Amino acid sequence: MTLGSAAGRRLSTARMLMSQTQGSKMKKQRESQCTQKTISLLSPLGTIQVSGCENGVHTIQILMDVAPAERSSGAPLSCVVNDSPAETSPELQRCVEWLQAYFSEPQTAGSLPLPAFHHPALQGAALSPGLTADAFTSRVLQVLLKDVKFGDTVSYKRLAEMAGNPRAARAVGGAMRRNPIPLLVPCHRVISSSGQSGPYMSGKGDHLKQWLLTHERQRGEG
Secondary structure (H helix, E strand, C coil): CCHHHHHHHHHHHHHHHHHHHHHHHHHHHHHHCCCCEEEEEEECCEEEEEEEECCEEEEEEECCCCCCCCCCCCCCCCCEEEECCCCCCHHHHHHHHHHHHHHHCHHHHCCCCCCCECCHHHCCCCCCCCCCHHHHHHHHHHHHHHHCCCCCCEEHHHHHHHCCCCCCHHHHHHHHHCCCCCCCCCHHHEECCCCCCCCCCCCCCHHHHHHHHHHHHHHHHC
16 A cells, blocks of 8 residues: 555545535535424324425424334224424425325325425435435435335345445445435335344334334235
8 A cells, every 4th residue: 555545545535524514514504494394193103293394395203102003904094183383385295195195095105296305315316326425325215215115125235236336235224324204215114134124213113113014014915
């Protein structure tokens, strides 16, 4: 290894870190300019909060305030609005309708239009390989959204391959942890190569991941 090559790598790393920092600052500034509103839903997983602006959905949060609902054979599951602002954007309303269909009539969810997303992690993902971690996260999430359908699963390794970097399985795990819009961007469908479900919500929601995978398997069979 030459001193020149080592210095070049250090310079390249420094530039990448600077690019990530500057990009994150710009994205936070754009996001802070939005006027966000939040709709609260009572779902089989407990309370779900959907936040967004006129341009699209920013986040979905599963609060894990109750245990997931037990299933009874063939019984419909409900997902109802618990709290909502007087006025909401069409994109937020579209997101609510999708979530309600996902739980109560999942066979219809695939035919419903998805809302626009306005979180930085899902903005401007180039379909050519990017240099920053942010770009790779965005690419992985968009590939997951587009190509892994209801009832399907994919391994971290396979998703890395689909996103254009077969050696980035660990980075895919990081992208799943940073997913701002779970359920719609289905990080619960990403499992380990061994077939084990793997962690969900940084390990706090592993039981929810099992519930969601079972929900999709059973409802898909129905």
